Amino acid sequence: MDNDTKSKTTAKADSHWDVEMALAVMQDPHADAKTWADAVRWLLVNGPPAIRAHIRQASSTATSAQFPELKPQGYTDGGEPVYDLKALAASLGISEAEAGRRLSDMQAAAGIRTLYQPKETHRVQ
Structure with missing residues (x-):
């Protein structure tokens, strides 16, 4: 798949997300890993600044814990x-x-x- 097709596919896949839905997926203990990761990615790109900052902080904390x-x-x-x-x-x-x-x-x-x-x-x- 070329980059243009990949970008269109990603944009189409992203069109169904909103902040409320992405946050609900992140809090759902039964969400599969891919859907959960898609929700996090969407929030990192499109979410409000405060939510993006929280996700980045969590990522930094996890990186420090797993790779000291x-x-x-x-x-x-x-x-x-x-x-x-x-x-x-x-x-x-x-x-x-x-x-x-x-x-x-x-x-x-x-x-x-x-x-x-x-x-x-x-x-x-």
């Missing part, structure tokens, strides 16, 4: 942590190239930016 050795190397203008690709790959036990491919694929599929150039971030001092 992984430390942010900087932050975006929006305050999102940015990690070194080599360190991320090592934490996941995969090659740097594979980590880059996975992030690129995730960025294309989800419409959420995952890759940044160093000049686009603020370094941790």
Whole structure:
């Protein structure tokens, strides 16, 4: 599937979500993993700023708990942590190239930016 077709498919799939529905799915203990992830993704892209901030904080907390050795190397203008690709790959036990491919694929599929150039971030001092 080319990127244009993928974008149209993603946009069509996203059209049925609203904030109330996405939050209900996130709170449903019986929601399947894909639907739950779709709800989170939709909220990260389209949700109100306060909800996006809560999801990002939860993601940061989960990353710290699961990968304590992984430390942010900087932050975006929006305050999102940015990690070194080599360190991320090592934490996941995969090659740097594979980590880059996975992030690129995730960025294309989800419409959420995952890759940044160093000049686009603020370094941790």
